[in-house]
Amino acid sequence: MDNTDEAPESLSRAQRFLIFTGSVGLIGAMATDALAVLGRHTGFAVVGSIEIFQVALVVALSSAILMVSLMNRHATVDLIVGRASGRTKSMLAQIGRVALAITFGLLAFGSIWVAFDLWPTTEMTELLAIRLAPFRMIWITACTLAALHFAVAFVKGLRK
Amino acid sequence: MTLLPEAIGLLAFIILLVILMAGIPIGASLALVGTLGLALLLTPEAALIKVGVIAFDTVTRYELGVLPLFMLMAQLCFAAGASGDFFGLAAKLIGHKRGGLGVASIGGCAGFGAISGSSLATVATVSAVALPEMRRQGYHPGFAAGALAAGGTLGSLIPPSGALIVFGIIAEQSIGKIFAAAVIPGITQALFYIAAVLIMVRWKPELAPPGPRATWRERGAAALRITDISLLVLFVVGGLILGWFTPTEAASVGCVGGLVILAVRRKFTLPALSNALFETLRTTGMIYTIVIGAIVFSTFVSVTGIPDHMIDLVHSVGASPTMAIIVMAVMLLLLGSFLDGLALMLLMTPILLPVVHSLGLSPIWFGIFLVRTMEIGFVHPPLGFNVYVIHAQAKDISLGSIFRGVIPFLVSDFFHLAMLIAFPITVLWLPSLQG
Amino acid sequence: GRPDPNVTALTYASPYSATHPFSRADIVWMKWIEEQTGGKVRIHPHWGGHLLSSNENMLEIRHGVSDIGMITPMYARSAHVQRIQPSFYSGIGDIQQQVAVYRCLAEEFPAINGEVKGVRILAVQGGNFPGILTRDKPIRTLADLKGLRLRAQADTADVLRALGADPINMSMAEVYPAMAKGVIDGVVAPADALRAVHLADVGKYFSTLKIPRGAYPGRAMSLIAWNQLSPEYQAIFTRGEKIWEDAMVRELEAALISGHAYAREAGIEEIAIAPGEQERFDALYRANAFRISRHLEAFGVDGNAIAQRAAQLIERGVPAGCGVPK
Numbered sequence: 001m002d003n004t005d006e007a008p009e010s011l012s013r014a015q016r017f018l019i020f021t022g023s024v025g026l027i028g029a030m031a032t033d034a035l036a037v038l039g040r041h042t043g044f045a046v047v048g049s050i051e052i053f054q055v056a057l058v059v060a061l062s063s064a065i066l067m068v069s070l071m072n073r074h075a076t077v078d079l080i081v082g083r084a085s086g087r088t089k090s091m092l093a094q095i096g097r098v099a100l101a102i103t104f105g106l107l108a109f110g111s112i113w114v115a116f117d118l119w120p121t122t123e124m125t126e127l128l129a130i131r132l133a134p135f136r137m138i139w140i141t142a143c144t145l146a147a148l149h150f151a152v153a154f155v156k157g158l159r160k
Numbered sequence: 161m162t163l164l165p166e167a168i169g170l171l172a173f174i175i176l177l178v179i180l181m182a183g184i185p186i187g188a189s190l191a192l193v194g195t196l197g198l199a200l201l202l203t204p205e206a207a208l209i210k211v212g213v214i215a216f217d218t219v220t221r222y223e224l225g226v227l228p229l230f231m232l233m234a235q236l237c238f239a240a241g242a243s244g245d246f247f248g249l250a251a252k253l254i255g256h257k258r259g260g261l262g263v264a265s266i267g268g269c270a271g272f273g274a275i276s277g278s279s280l281a282t283v284a285t286v287s288a289v290a291l292p293e294m295r296r297q298g299y300h301p302g303f304a305a306g307a308l309a310a311g312g313t314l315g316s317l318i319p320p321s322g323a324l325i326v327f328g329i330i331a332e333q334s335i336g337k338i339f340a341a342a343v344i345p346g347i348t349q350a351l352f353y354i355a356a357v358l359i360m361v362r363w364k365p366e367l368a369p370p371g372p373r374a375t376w377r378e379r380g381a382a383a384l385r386i387t388d389i390s391l392l393v394l395f396v397v398g399g400l401i402l403g404w405f406t407p408t409e410a411a412s413v414g415c416v417g418g419l420v421i422l423a424v425r426r427k428f429t430l431p432a433l434s435n436a437l438f439e440t441l442r443t444t445g446m447i448y449t450i451v452i453g454a455i456v457f458s459t460f461v462s463v464t465g466i467p468d469h470m471i472d473l474v475h476s477v478g479a480s481p482t483m484a485i486i487v488m489a490v491m492l493l494l495l496g497s498f499l500d501g502l503a504l505m506l507l508m509t510p511i512l513l514p515v516v517h518s519l520g521l522s523p524i525w526f527g528i529f530l531v532r533t534m535e536i537g538f539v540h541p542p543l544g545f546n547v548y549v550i551h552a553q554a555k556d557i558s559l560g561s562i563f564r565g566v567i568p569f570l571v572s573d574f575f576h577l578a579m580l581i582a583f584p585i586t587v588l589w590l591p592s593l594q595g
Numbered sequence: 596g597r598p599d600p601n602v603t604a605l606t607y608a609s610p611y612s613a614t615h616p617f618s619r620a621d622i623v624w625m626k627w628i629e630e631q632t633g634g635k636v637r638i639h640p641h642w643g644g645h646l647l648s649s650n651e652n653m654l655e656i657r658h659g660v661s662d663i664g665m666i667t668p669m670y671a672r673s674a675h676v677q678r679i680q681p682s683f684y685s686g687i688g689d690i691q692q693q694v695a696v697y698r699c700l701a702e703e704f705p706a707i708n709g710e711v712k713g714v715r716i717l718a719v720q721g722g723n724f725p726g727i728l729t730r731d732k733p734i735r736t737l738a739d740l741k742g743l744r745l746r747a748q749a750d751t752a753d754v755l756r757a758l759g760a761d762p763i764n765m766s767m768a769e770v771y772p773a774m775a776k777g778v779i780d781g782v783v784a785p786a787d788a789l790r791a792v793h794l795a796d797v798g799k800y801f802s803t804l805k806i807p808r809g810a811y812p813g814r815a816m817s818l819i820a821w822n823q824l825s826p827e828y829q830a831i832f833t834r835g836e837k838i839w840e841d842a843m844v845r846e847l848e849a850a851l852i853s854g855h856a857y858a859r860e861a862g863i864e865e866i867a868i869a870p871g872e873q874e875r876f877d878a879l880y881r882a883n884a885f886r887i888s889r890h891l892e893a894f895g896v897d898g899n900a901i902a903q904r905a906a907q908l909i910e911r912g913v914p915a916g917c918g919v920p921k
């Protein structure tokens with residue numbers, strides 16, 4: 001895959017998209033829960049509010065994790081790295097990219113295996129019968145893209 | 161050659177420490193070592209399936225949803241301009257006294273800590289306002305920065321607290337109870353810091369000269385500025401502790417309140433809102449990656465059987481609970497000198513919690529103890545995160561100078577920690593009222 | 596020490612601590628297995644952890660996360676018959692009968708076992724009848740349920756809602772503070788759960804409205820591990836099903852007695868529901884069961900037929916030989 005001439009705009013467009021989807025998920029979760037509280041104190045029931053909250057959360061978190069990955073902003077302990085020489089630093093950064101690529105690869109692979117195993121069962125939530133497969137797909141897509149991003153970043157780092 | 165599970169566990173722990181210090185991202189380190197360990201102890205198939213289950217379980221977990229929502233609430237309050245208001249009021253009230261602004265900084269951190277869930281956010285935000293103000297009034301820069309670095313740690317003890325939420329999830333304790341348990345330790349920690357400021361100022365008056373006295377009109381205006389947000393915080397955290405709503409509901413209600421305040425203050429704009437959402441998503445993405453890694457790692461740790469051996473060890477040497485706590489505190493402080501707090505907590509909770517259970521100690525007390533100890537790591541060298549945050553804001557104050565400024569507060573921290581250990585009632589009394 | 600090559604070591608995982616009644620039954624069974632195999636099969640328990648998750652434990656055992664473990668198929672969002680069938684036990688008697696009816700149903704309707712593929716069921720589990728513990732208002736008739744906010748599991752929620760109550764599903768750990776503060780008015784739980792969660796501090800009345808209780812497959816072994824056992828050992832595990840189920844019955848009965856004793860000591864008033872009211876509740880419960888049994892049609896399962904057969908088995912008794920472990 002050749003990504004060397006990737007325009008910076010495309011990344012920011014991807015980021016804007018993820019901020020949008022993540023915000024929709026976050027606000028959806030918030031609104032559902034707030035409505036449920038309101039309902040409980042004024043006498044109407046939001047049936048299955050937890051289920052809506054959960055699937056909204058998947059959208060928010062898949063977006064958030066992919067966004068942070070694209071921004072290369074995963075938390076590190078930089079006590080030693082902070083003081084290392086430029087050469088050591090870039091080598092450790094490369095190792096970090098490989099580690100993240102493998103991590104998200106494992107998360108994606110494990111999640112795909114689980115989804116594949118449960119696929120024939122029409123997995124759904126109890127009260128509202130929300131199908132879970134699409135939300136598993138969203139999560140898997142986010143992990144896969146994050147893994148690819150770090151793999152590409154590693155290859156780019158090699159060429160420097 | 162077959163290694164015993166315990167040996168694999170020990171080896172994994174060492175590898176983990178090494179790669180964390182080499183700057184491998186925390187979430188990836190935990191997840192990789194955990195998965196590899198599970199693959200060795202179970203099978204690669206079982207390890208992958210477990211990782212897949214943990215990942216989706218974590219991102220759909222209702223109770224964990226409290227984390228991003230409390231962050232969003234805080235971001236909305238910042239967007240409404242809440243950052244300097246708590247400090248502003250305290251400064252207007254007591255800034256004219258010697259050391260008054262130092263005390264106000266602690267008060268500002270405590271007030272801001274009731275909105276923010278993190279130590280770093282608290283120190284970064286409050287010091288942006290308070291540090292220039294103290295320097296203008298002729299405060300010793302190291303002392304001023306030290307007070308803020310220490311004061312910032314109030315952010316992760318005073319509820320809401322991201323660290324306490326994560327502990328509650330891993331230790332399976334009621335977050336409402338943990339928050340209630342943190343109230344008295346949080347307040348006493350602030351009081352201890354205030355005492356430290358006053359003692360230092362009495363000893364070396366030149367550290368913190370008095371400033372001009374504010375008029376009552378100015379004080380009234382400053383008080384008015386924090387009213388709406390104070391009421392929201394009181395309602396949300398109070399309602400949560402009183403059991404009006406679950407933690408997640410409290411956070412959702414808090415976000416709605418934040419939106420209302422934003423509108424009332426005429427700051428409800430698309431850029432403000434989208435920035436608050438962006439900041440929330442950014443922190444959330446970072447923390448969830450770590451939490452997933454930590455859960456994988458803690459599953460691996462439980463399979464190694466190391467926690468059981470720790471329990472046997474504690475019982476075989478006949479250690480009293482107090483002795484065990486002191487050993488744990490020393491261990492945590494040592495590890496905390498080169499690991500960051502969240503990583504430390506996520507690493508040690510699965511290992512220490514079973515020991516805590518077997519000693520008959522309260523897991524809620526342990527959560528407060530753990531977060532309190534971990535916070536000390538945020539200000540002590542060489543890896544005091546809060547110190548670096550302040551240094552980044554005021555490059556002319558040397559790291560050494562800030563670390564020296566922190567010393568009086570570290571001393572106060574040890575007294576405070578000793579108090580929590582000697583009198584667990586300070587932690588457990590409020591949650592006991594909850595029933 | 597180094598593992599003995601002649602000994603088959605199997606892992607066992609349960610979310611409960613070693614002292615929980617369930618775990619005590621598990622230990623009885625483990626000792627029996629070790630004794631029967633002359634120590635050649637050893638079971639290493641893993642108590643109280645999260646080696647198995649609460650929703651996907653069947654999937655995890657299927658892939659060998661643990662060789663054996665406690666399963667909760669009614670919480671798996673992929674096991675529809677398992678989720679709904681516990682509602683089919685209206686009019687059921689003791690735990691033995693719950694287990695017998697489930698076993699017979701599972702033998703007659705392949706759809707039930709179709710959802711527990713990849714694992715070998717090692718024990719079927721029933722439970723004590725839940726009653727309703729309330730804070731301020733005793734429940735003497737069904738009309739008393741009106742307006743009460745009660746913690747209840749999903750299988751009872753529909754009926755409670757129809758009776759004007761407001762059922763909410765929250766984790767058992769949150770019940771105590773929620774009741775203490777009046778966030779909920781009560782909880783649907785069997786008496787054996789009262790002591791474990793110290794509910795006497797927060798509840799005053801325990802109405803012994805008998806809410807039906809179904810059985811479900813509660814312990815399973817991965818087929819990967821099962822297929823590695825010799826036929827002789829497999830036969831021992833098959834005989835072990837009865838051992839495990841009987842131990843569970845004894846432990847649950849002891850826990851129930853202890854739960855009632857606790858309620859008495861703590862001054863909880865036990866309230867019997869009038870027989871007429873119980874019958875009315877049973878009728879509602881049964882009607883609801885038949886209604887939700889139709890949800891299974893969407894998955895190509897004749898849920899109504901299972902519900903009908905369950906009712907028949909409960910009324911006439913389980914025919915000899917139906918559902919005997921093979």
Ligand code: NA
Pocket residue numbers: 272273274275276277278314315316317318319320321
């Ligand atoms: Na806080």
Ligand code: NA
Pocket residue numbers: 496497498499500501537538539543544545
């Ligand atoms: Na530290």
